[in-house]
Amino acid sequence: MNLLEVTGLTTGYGSSTVVHGVDLHVAAHGVTALLGANGAGKTTVLRALSGFLRRQGQLVFDGHPLPSGSPSRVARAGIAHVPQGRGTLRQLTVRENLAVGGLLRRDREGVAQDMAHCEDLFPVLRARRGSQAGELSGGEQQMLAIGRAFMSRPKLLLLDEPSLGLAPRITQELFEMLPRLRQDWGLAVLVVEQNANLALAIADHAVVLEAGQVVLAGPAPDIAGHDDVRRAYLGD
């Protein structure tokens, strides 16, 4: 049973089409890695999913058609998108950023519990709860962005280049944490990552994009062992 089923996604910016008929899926509680070179259309796929771009194709999420045209509605349907760079509200405090993530939830106790959980997971967020988000380092902001995404209790997490601009050690920590988050929170992940090794290590399914089209898709271990992929993206 797939949580997200995308068939024939075509999208782009204005009149220029960047993504041509992409099929992909994310299994319930699964991790799908979306790979490809710079400019292959990975970020565009995520932005189309979360409603920022006009799109064509069939998108079914959790058994229902995915709302289009409104990022707010997509978020409320249960998809949390951590955009490239730093998805934080810079002038708000760390605590307030997390609170914004849970702002639309009605279960106050659940929100408080999840906030405590987030701070257990990323202790630095507790230590710096009163600081402005803009004062945090890049890695800390990435953790805050992910924490904020969790606060909405999503079913699916879209992660766009979580390693971008992070020190390798912090990236490593972050990726080691993801499987644990998946267990703890029971969510599925669609991760876009230039560093294919990292992504394939935690993914169970992978899709390779080239010039806006799927050139390869399958179980992550198969993709990781594929000669073309190793040559093109894994630096062999």
Next chain:
Amino acid sequence: MLLFYQVLDGLVSGSIYAALALAIVLAYRATGVINFAQGQMAVFSAYLAWSLTTIGLPVWLAIAGALLLSVVVGAFLERVVMRRFESAEPLVGIVVSIGLFISVNGLVSLIWGTSLTQFPAVFPAGSIELGDVGITYVALGTVVVLLLVIAALQLLFMRTRLGLGFRAVAVNPESSSLSGLPVGLLLMTGWGLAAALGALAGTLVAPALYLQPGMMDMVLIYALAAAVLGGLDSPFGAVVAAWLIGVVENLAGTFIPAIGNDLKIAVPLVLMCLVLFFRPQGLFGRVEVERV
């Protein structure tokens, strides 16, 4: 004793500037546009209140009604007019708001005419005696109303979920939408609240000034100076700056003969230039911190 009364007078006019400055800050924080039409919208609201009194409503009820209607008008203007320009360059928003200023001015003249209209007193005449000083009810009432507004805004922004939503959208609308916040609705509400604050300024000042289409022009200049002086994103700063402007202007007009009544409007503007020269972010504005 003259000094005391001049300071008090300054605080009272400063409170009016502060109400409009708060409106400007609120609209700016919500949508990133400095709304030059804020004063003219306040005039519109004051006329609305006056119209409600002419159909027999007591003045306080009429003002309350005008505040509510102003929320609707503000939200409407944001949704229908400003929304198209919020993502454009800031200058475009400013030009549009100036266009709005002229349009609302025309609309007010069209509906209510341009002759002076007496607005009923909001506070009773007379004064309260404290020892050998007398403070008029108008002065006391104006300052107290403003203090209540500040307290209410502070509670709204810092203690409620709605307030957190406002602030999140003001910081980054796109990022807020990723948390599911209804961005458009929050922007509309922000402008609606700003319009209500402006309406409060308009109705507080109307009994002293008489209603006329240009009655808030001066107040707008002071309020803009206060908003910029205090730091455009700081409600607290706007209020302190507005009081400062009211007091300094009054004292300079009274005690420096070379300035007198005619030149005193220049005082806040000179003050504003001086402050911005040394602190471009305003007295209380925050410099955005960034770590790369």
